[in-house]
Amino acid sequence: MTTSPVSPAAAPTPLPSSLISTLPGHYYTDPEIFRQEQERLFESMWICAVRSADLAKAGAFRTVQVGRESVLVTRSRTGALRAFLNVCRHRGARLCTQETGEVRRALRCPYHAWTYDLDGKLIAAPNLARMPDVDRTEYGLVRVALREWLGYAWVCLADEPPSFEETVVGAAVERLGDAAAVERYGIQDLALGRRVSYDVRANWKLIVENFMECYHCATIHPELTDVLPEFAGGYAAQYYVGHGAAFGEEIRGFTIDGSEGFGRLPEIAEDQDRRYYAITVKPTVFVNLVPDHVILHRMFPLAEDRTIVECDWLYAPEVVESGADVSKSVELFHRVNTQDFEACERTQPAMASRAYRGGGVLVPTEHHLGMFHEWLIGMLGGRDGGSVHRRH
Ligand code: FES
Numbered sequence: 276m277t278t279s280p281v282s283p284a285a286a287p288t289p290l291p292s293s294l295i296s297t298l299p300g301h302y303y304t305d306p307e308i309f310r311q312e313q314e315r316l317f318e319s320m321w322i323c324a325v326r327s328a329d330l331a332k333a334g335a336f337r338t339v340q341v342g343r344e345s346v347l348v349t350r351s352r353t354g355a356l357r358a359f360l361n362v363c364r365h366r367g368a369r370l371c372t373q374e375t376g377e378v379r380r381a382l383r384c385p386y387h388a389w390t391y392d393l394d395g396k397l398i399a400a401p402n403l404a405r406m407p408d409v410d411r412t413e414y415g416l417v418r419v420a421l422r423e424w425l426g427y428a429w430v431c432l433a434d435e436p437p438s439f440e441e442t443v444v445g446a447a448v449e450r451l452g453d454a455a456a457v458e459r460y461g462i463q464d465l466a467l468g469r470r471v472s473y474d475v476r477a478n479w480k481l482i483v484e485n486f487m488e489c490y491h492c493a494t495i496h497p498e499l500t501d502v503l504p505e506f507a508g509g510y511a512a513q514y515y516v517g518h519g520a521a522f523g524e525e526i527r528g529f530t531i532d533g534s535e536g537f538g539r540l541p542e543i544a545e546d547q548d549r550r551y552y553a554i555t556v557k558p559t560v561f562v563n564l565v566p567d568h569v570i571l572h573r574m575f576p577l578a579e580d581r582t583i584v585e586c587d588w589l590y591a592p593e594v595v596e597s598g599a600d601v602s603k604s605v606e607l608f609h610r611v612n613t614q615d616f617e618a619c620e621r622t623q624p625a626m627a628s629r630a631y632r633g634g635g636v637l638v639p640t641e642h643h644l645g646m647f648h649e650w651l652i653g654m655l656g657g658r659d660g661g662s663v664h665r666r667h
């Protein structure tokens with residue numbers, strides 16, 4: 276075998292093809308692939324479920340969809356958060372049918388009134404005394420693993436959850452260099468200034484991919500690129516810039532018109548001032564850090580073509596307590612969200628087109644999306660011979 280000499284300048288290093296082509300369209304439309312994602316991602320990894328402070332009082336609860344399960348998160352009388360499968364152990368009725376609520380002492384099934392305490396123990400059932408063979412300790416609610424971080428309750432449905440430190444905290448640290456850089460924002464102590472829930476008619480991966488790249492910023496985010504001019508170049512801050520994207524010279528705050536925001540969060544470092552950082556915590560969380568607030572998105576994928584995104588704008592407690600008007604800072608990222616989700620919804624129907632059967636292409640500023648695709652394919656068991664291979 277002979278090779279012809281080529282000058283290095285004339286031979287750009289070929290990238291592996293997996294880093295150039297996207298996933299084929301059916302990854303975004305096939306219910307079977309979505310089912311596998313539910314099983315291998317959403318029901319296996321740590322999922323950010325509920326903001327801890329939303330459940331301030333004992334007995335407050337919230338239900339969230341995690342994979343194919345409804346998960347009930349509640350605050351017990353000892354003050355700890357607990358998570359359970361939202362399923363009555365008698366004959367399987369959904370225990371809490373509301374998304375949020377508050378009970379005084381116990382959770383009572385609306386079907387035959389089996390009643391559980393806030394630690395999930397079966398404490399009462401009609402005629403239970405006449406059923407000596409029903410062992411109450413065996414019929415408590417099924418517990419779900421729960422960890423608190425950044426002021427949110429993260430849950431994991433796996434029998435043996437993966438390391439929280441490696442898979443959740445590690446992802447944030449990887450992007451910001453060290454854990455202290457994230458901790459300086461004191462996210463767990465911030466207060467909720469605004470929450471918007473978006474019902475997005477698109478596959479969750481389109482939303483992740485959109486969040487991870489900034490090639491679209493110059494086209495669809497005029498307000499954001501005014502505030503962060505380097506975004507117009509298409510390089511996603513979280514993968515290329517490293518130090519976070521700098522505010523434009525004339526910009527005074529991370530607001531819709533670049534006007535003054537609020538006081539800088541007290542602990543952040545000098546080099547974190549006037550910068551924007553973005554973190555993706557796979558599979559369903561995006562965090563944006565700016566000097567005076569934090570924006571945290573939680574996704575709840577409901578179907579292959581539908582995802583609920585709940586977005587929280589978090590400020591220093593004194594900002595929220597003072598009743599200050601946060602609308603100028605909320606409006607900036609709300610507009611970004613709206614622009615992004617419209618783009619995702621415009622893309623979703625085309626995923627089923629024969630034009631996209633083989634997928635699309637990633638330009639150099641998007642090549643890091645290839646890593647996301649490789650990760651996904653690995654989690655689903657591989658592209659070839661794996662269970663996600665397209666059946667024609
Ligand atoms: Fe809940 Fe019967 S199904 S009490």
Ligand code: FE
Binds near residue numbers: 486492496611615
């Ligand atoms: Fe965007």
